[in-house]
């Protein structure tokens with residue numbers, strides 16, 4: 001699919017092209033560090049959209065960008081951003097997000 005990558009907004013590890021996100025959860029499922037989650041969004045055709053909730057925990061593994069089928073999420077170059085190291089807290093948060101059906105923990109049960 002030819003889809004222009006949106007410009008790096010600067011000083012962030014991960015950014016999103018909201019227009020392309022199909023709310024498939026794949027990026028959330030592959031993130032090792034509990035960075036991502038889905039949020040309810042009435043403006044999205046699927047009712048939800050990807051959210052970068054914990055950018056400070058991103059380790060720059062690129063898994064989200066590599067697995068997104070819709071070219072909707074991008075990871076900064078290691079020269080552009082100093083990524084975090086994977087911590088036990090981040091791994092535990094990721095497990096909680098998976099257990100929450102990939103929904104953002106910040107929006108649990110919220111419409």
Ligand code: SF4
Nearest residue numbers: 031058059061062064
């Ligand atoms: S680059 Fe890796 S750690 Fe960062 S949001 Fe994507 S999957 Fe998660």
Ligand code: SF4
Nearest residue numbers: 021022024025027068
């Ligand atoms: S993998 Fe891509 S399309 Fe699917 S939820 Fe993540 S950003 Fe959206």
